[in-house]
Amino acid sequence: MDVWQPGGRWLKGNLHAHTTESDGDRTPEECIAMYKAHGYDFLAITDHRKRFAGYQEDDFLVIPGAEYHRNFLKEAPEYAYHITGVGLAYDIAQDDRFSPQDIVDAIHEAGGFCTLAHPIWSLMTFEQALNLQDYDAIEVYNTISDVYSGRGYSELYIDMLASRGVYKRLTAVDDVHRYDRDIFGGYIMVQAEHNTWPEIRKALMDNRFYASQGPEIKRIRIEGDRVSVDLSPVQEVRFMTNSLYNAKRVAVGEGVTHAEYTMAKAERYVRIEARDREGKMCWSNIVERKEHRS
Numbered sequence: 073m074d075v076w077q078p079g080g081r082w083l084k085g086n087l088h089a090h091t092t093e094s095d096g097d098r099t100p101e102e103c104i105a106m107y108k109a110h111g112y113d114f115l116a117i118t119d120h121r122k123r124f125a126g127y128q129e130d131d132f133l134v135i136p137g138a139e140y141h142r143n144f145l146k147e148a149p150e151y152a153y154h155i156t157g158v159g160l161a162y163d164i165a166q167d168d169r170f171s172p173q174d175i176v177d178a179i180h181e182a183g184g185f186c187t188l189a190h191p192i193w194s195l196m197t198f199e200q201a202l203n204l205q206d207y208d209a210i211e212v213y214n215t216i217s218d219v220y221s222g223r224g225y226s227e228l229y230i231d232m233l234a235s236r237g238v239y240k241r242l243t244a245v246d247d248v249h250r251y252d253r254d255i256f257g258g259y260i261m262v263q264a265e266h267n268t269w270p271e272i273r274k275a276l277m278d279n280r281f282y283a284s285q286g287p288e289i290k291r292i293r294i295e296g297d298r299v300s301v302d303l304s305p306v307q308e309v310r311f312m313t314n315s316l317y318n319a320k321r322v323a324v325g326e327g328v329t330h331a332e333y334t335m336a337k338a339e340r341y342v343r344i345e346a347r348d349r350e351g352k353m354c355w356s357n358i359v360e361r362k363e364h365r366s
Contacts, residue, residue, distance in 0.1 A: 075292040075359055076263050076280045083262045083272065085114035087158050088139070088189065088211070088245035094119035096249050103248070108132050110256055113267050116158040123163035126269075133267050135159055139189065140166045140175045152194040155207065157184035159269050176207050185209070185276055187243055192226045193217035201229050202238060208276070209241035212283055212355050215257030216247045227312075227345070230358070234341055235314045239358045241276065242343070244283035258285055279357045286352035292344065294359065299342050300332040303354070306346040313339040335361060 090096035091103050098106070100117055107115045116137035117124035126136035137158035144151050153172040157164070157179035164178045179186040187209040191201055201210070210229055218224020233240055244258030263280040264271040275281055282289045288304040299311060311321040311333035318339075323331040328346075335342060344356040 073294050073362075075294065075356075078291060080263050081265050083113040083264055083267055084259055085112055085116075085133075085135075085262060085272070086246050086248075086259050087116045087135070087137070087185075087187065087243055088118050088156055088214070088247045089115060090119055090139075090247070090249045091117055091124075093117075093122055093124065096251075098251050100124060103251075104132070104134060106251070106255065112259070114262075114272060116156070118156045118158065121164075121166050123160050128268065131267070133269065133272070135269055135272070136161075137184075138163065140164060140170070140179070142168065142170065142172050142175070149195060151196055151200070153196065153200070153204070154189040154194055155179065156187045156189050157182065158187075159273055160184040172204055176204065180206065185273060187211060188240075189245075190214040190217045190224070190226065190247065191229050193221055193223045196229075198229065198232045202233055202236065207240070209243050211245050211247075212242040213244040213258040213285065213353070214247050215245065216249055216254035218257070219253040220250075227355075230343070231312060234343070234358055237340075239341065239360065241279060241281075241357050242283045242355045244285060244355065258283065260284070261288070279359075282354060282356050284352075284354035286350070287346055287348050287354040289344070289346075289354055289356055292356060292359070294362070297335045298332060299335060299344075299359075300330065301344050301346075301356075302330050303328070303346055304348070305329055306348045306354075309344065309346045312343045312345060313341060315339050 091100045114133040116135040118137040118139040123138040126134040141154045161183040186207045264275045291302040305327040309323040309331040
């Protein structure tokens with residue numbers, strides 16, 4: 073069984089960006105022009121508590137979006153919830169009376185795809201990420217959190233939740249503000265024939281996408297207990313599961329383009345991540361083992 077259909081059109085996009093409409097350094101027009109010039113197919117502008125309406129061009133899609141937040145800066149320790157909504161049909165009048173769960177619910181009521189942003193940057197606990205209900209995805213990588221704060225990678229949240237049976241989709245984003253080191257670092261590749269929000273949204277909900285900083289995932293196939301992946305050349309492939317230890321789940325080599333893994337009996341799911349010789353990574357979504365699916 074292929075996780076997604078071989079072939080088909082792949083679209084490149086970023087789901088988290090800021091402009092002068094909130095705390096970004098470029099106007100929406102400048103932001104859009106930069107992503108278009110860099111070969112992206114779609115972009116969501118997600119300024120803080122302010123929906124950008126978005127629009128459709130022949131060759132580029134700007135998705136309506138916003139970022140909503142609750143910052144707990146006087147707590148000890150400090151922490152925050154930042155949550156993006158893309159594909160919003162209308163703006164959400166959020167204030168500090170909204171709980172984080174209220175934000176998630178309001179995004180879904182507005183027809184949006186809801187992502188927990190940079191939980192490691194936000195210093196969220198695993199319990200907070202676990203107790204928040206019904207959000208669609210987690211940012212596995214956030215460029216600005218990496219290059220300006222040193223906390224950009226949130227894989228541990230993905231794995232801790234999955235080990236408890238909570239499977240979240242994985243996105244990589246820029247969260248661009250400064251437009252220097254924090255742009256073009258993380259993105260998603262979506263399998264969709266048409267560059268429209270309804271088709272992209274369906275592909276997101278169907279897990280027909282992967283997150284990347286550069287490497288390509290070309291095919292993921294599951295046959296019984298056997299999982300295989302085809303990629304652009306990488307140096308390391310990891311098959312991440314709910315097992316604490318399995319020495320066979322990491323493949324290392326020069327220019328690896330194919331790797332396979334046999335799941336142990338107790339392993340309920342697998343996700344794949346890989347790193348190339350430049351240190352750039354890619355991440356698949358979680359794939360549940362067939363016999364464990366409800």
